[in-house]
Amino acid sequence: MVGALAAPGTEYERPVPLADWTGTRLVANAGFEASPSAVSQWEVTATGGSAAVTTSPVHGGANALRVTDTASDDGVSVRSGRLAVVPGETLTAHAFAQRVDQTAGSLYLEYWRPDGSRIDEAVVSTNVTSATGWQALTVGAVAPDDAVTATVLVYSAQAALGTTVWDDVTLDSAPPPARRVPNSSFEDLHDTPLPSPWAVSGSGTAQLVTSPVHTGNRALRMVDNNADAGETALAKAIPVTGGETLTATAWYQISSGLTGSLYLEYRKADGSSPDTYKTSVNVTSGTGWRKLTVSKVAPSDATSVTLRLYSALTTTGTTVWDDVTIRSTADARYAEAVGTGSVLFVGDQRVESYTGMTRQVVRGTPKGDPALTDGATGVVLGGGTWDANPRFGGAVLRDPDGTYRMWYNSAAGTGLATSTDGVKWTRYGTGPVSGHGPSGIAENPRYDPSNASSMRFYTLYPKNGLYYAMASRDGITWADLNGGNSVLPGFDVANVSWDPTNGGRFAALTKQYPTGSPYGARTVYTSFSTDFVHWTAPRFALAPDAFDHEKVVARYPSRPAASSEIYGMAGMRYGEQFIGVPWMFDVHERPNALGNPGDDVGRAHLELTASQDLLNWSRPARDAIVTEPAQSAWNWGFQVGGSSLLTVGDEVRYYYGSFAGEHGCDATDVPSLCAKAMGNSKIALLTWKRDRFEAFRAGSGGGSVTTRTLAPTGTRVTVNANLGSSGQLRVALLDSAGNPVSGYAAADATPVTGDTLGTVVSWGGRTTIPTTGGPFRLQFQLTSGDLYSYSIS
Structure with a gap:
């Protein structure tokens, strides 16, 4: 949602106190020293006056910025270059200001979406005061889930007049939190008007509303009209470790009365929460959005924490809540270390800023078996004699002798096929190798063929709302682990892989529904294991955001149930990051409102995202990786991704499957409910040139990309780029402050x-x-063309 600037001084969010894991972001020309005559690297709109470099007064250096507003019906804005952000990152802007005369001057922090629109609800600001001399201004806010860039704005409002001098702008950053609250901003629309997966109880109501909101498109309104009963909204439990300190925050706005409390409740392994494990804080009277904060150290035997929004028994009224978050002493600062693998631009974890560039998702090139129907559009495996409906969610791995092996899902269980080239496949045997379908395949790099108990391949399979584990030495004969008992809670789709970081471990990206209705949206949770039997408690990792929901609503404007979900996703290590391929489920009908979501109707497409830890993800571009098919095509309906990326020479391969029609759509539902019945599934292959999943593309006047600080283990910088027939790319080595290193x-x-x-x-x-002399930054300067990746080897 975008619109006009908020009134200056509307402090939606007070400055955020940050811990020692705070880092510094690089604001270009932050001290206005780059030019003595022009306000360079800032965007100036001075229809209501002027903005110019001045030599007096100055706070630091030789120059400062003088903003003069001479029009009572127009303003002056000076906006920094856009800095890349990741969801959940906390930015705090600082600037020094000196008011020369009258009343002009405000400092803003702004967040922006993938389409370039500003997130007005997330704009925060503070005014210059009437104090004399230099004064320090500070304003901070958490990046919403749909934010991809941020700017600092020096602004003189339309009604303001006067002159203010600005200098020494800085921007602090705290990385996304280690603990995330599922549906923290109440944007999940699956069970509208209920705020699932929050559990609601009491005599009043707790429902989603579109106004007022703190950020995004939805908030939670709690109404309590009974002085003899209360009302509760309880968040899903979040795993914790004894001894860490959690700080919970929530934004609220009083509509009537005065009721509302924020509770932080630690829980033991059995789910109990004694009174001494809890702490709370009450709302106070006031207008507009206000923030509650509560902290407590986790007891030694605590295994999880829940947050509760509560209206007490003796109070009545209406309170609206939004943006519930947790910070922990376990949060880690930005990791500067970078190994020798490729650094992609799929996510922005290592991007500081860019100018004159646009994001370009590279759609995969189909590479199918020409002997098969639809081979021209990438199909490598169609229906067989015993598996008329082969579908993916499996994996393709390559043996040391070069043989490719594909494990895939079928109605009968796990199918296996082999290939010498990865394109033409032969089914193994005349039936499944296991009666359970795979949830990806994780290959154990520590497999020891001389040890009879060592297993090479691992997978999970769902049954009755739980996940079970099985393993195999040869990929053909599979055996249950853990005595046939479940190893993780969950629902249906899961994807497993090997995580080579943190000493090596297995990773599982799963669904975690509540145990009963309402189920809530399909989202992604992450667990880790070193033995595939004992797993960490699932931690919330990724969900669609307001931007995703709005895209689906725009596609189905007459469908009140339209919203976005993530049906499944694998996390695959590639170079210096993990690549995720979320199955974006565009739901437009819910025949079982608040009930079994299995009949939800809609298409699914595949996108890209990236992470450093499989827990916090960045999605700066939201385009599909499969070229949009015609409705008659085999892959128009419901696309599902695999859990492996294979690099073969200079080619990267990704296998996926698709149903021809929509999820939950039967032939009898067409055309009243949906456009195309689900139909059979096929499996296909997409390819890219090495590293070329997503590019920064330079505009007509050229552009640049600057990295965040890097502490590389290597010394040789290599770039992957297509500069066309006339473009050029130059790379500058910068110090942490953004200054060129001598000779570089x-x-x-x-x-x-x-x-x-x-x-x-x-x-x-x-x-x-x-x-020596690091950490460093790299700045890539292009006259034209595309930049895909870099490495420091």
Whole structure:
């Protein structure tokens, strides 16, 4: 939701106190020293006055910014370049200001969406006061889930007049929290008007509303009209470790009366929460949005925490809640260390800023078996004699002898096929190798063929709302683990993989519904295990955001149930990050409102996301990786992804499946409920050139991308780019403050040209960067063309 600027001084969010894991973001020309005559690297709109560099007064350095507003019906804005952000990141802007005369001057922090629109509800600001001399201003806010960039804005409002001088703008950053609250902003529309998976109870009501909201499109209104009974909204339990300190925050607005409390409740393994394990804080009277904060150390035997929004027995009234979050002493600061693998631009965890660039998702190139129907559109496996409906959610792995093996789902269980080239496949045997379908395949790199108890392949399978584990030495004969008992809670779709970080471990990305109605939306939770039997408690990782929901509503404007969900997702290690392929489920009908979601109707498509830890994900671009098919195509309906990315030479391969029609759509439902019955499934192959999943594309005047600080283990910078016939790429090595390192400026760099999957950058004959003096930043300057990745090896 976007619109006009909020009134200056509307402090939707007070400055956020940050811990020692806070880092510093790089605001270009933050001290206005880049030019003595022009306000460079800031966007100036001065229809109501002027903005110019001045030499007096200054707070630091030789220059400052003088903003003069001479029009009572127009304003002046000076906006920084856009900095990349990731969802949940907390930014705090600081600036020094000196009011020369009258009343002008405000400091804003703004967040922006993937389509370039500003998130007005997330705008925060503070005014310059009447104090004399230099004064320090501070304003901070958490990046909403649909935010991809942020800006600092120096602003003189339309009604303001006067002159204010600004200097020394800085921006602090705290990475996303280690603990996330499911549906923290109440944007999940699955069970509207209920706020699932929050559990609601009491004599009043707790329902989603579209106004007022703190951020996004929805908030939770709790109404308590009974002085003899209360009302509760209880969040889903979040795993914790004894000894960590959690700080919970929630935003509220009083509509009537005065009722409402925020509870932080630690729980033991049996789910109990003694009174000494709880703490709370009450709302206070006041207008507008206000924030509650409560902290407590987790007892040594605590295994989870719940947050409760509560209206007490003796109070009545209406309170609206939004944006419930948790910070923990277990939160980690931004990790500067970077290994020797490829760093992609699928996510923005390592991107500081970019200018003159647009994001471009590269759709995969189909590579099918020409002997098969639909082979031209990528199909490599169609229906067989015993598996008329092969579907994915499995994996393709390559044996040391070069043989490809594919494990896939069928109505009968796990199918197995083999191939010498990964394109033409032969089914193994005349039936499934297991009666249970796979949830991806994780290959154990520590498999020891000489040890009879060592297993090479692992997978989960769902049954009765739980996940069970099975393993195999050869991929053909499978055996249950854990004595046939379940190993994780869950529902149906899961995806497993091997995580080589943190000493090596298995990862499972699962669904975690409540035990009963209302079930809530399909979202992603992450668990880890070193033995595939004992898993960490599932932690909420990824859900659709308001931007995703709005896209579905725009596609189905007459369908009140339209919303976005993530049906499943695998997390696959690729270079220096994990790549996720979320199955974006565009739901437009819910025949079983508040009941079994299995009949939900809609299509699904595949997108890209990236993470450093499989818990916090970044999705700056929201385009599908499969070219939009015609409705008559085999893959128009419901696409599902695999759990493996294979690199074969300079080609990356990803296998996926699709049903021809919509999920939950029977032939009798067409056309009243849906457009195309679900139909059979096939499996297909998409390919990319190495690393080329997503690009920064330079505009007509060129552009640049600057990284966050990096502490590399290597010294040789290599780039993957397509500069076309005339474009050039130069790379500058910067210090942490953004200054060029001597001898490594862009002017010292040998231009990279043409179409290259890997060119080593050089500066005046030097092909290695210094081993001391870091951390460093890299700045990629393109005259035109696409930049896909870099590595420091």
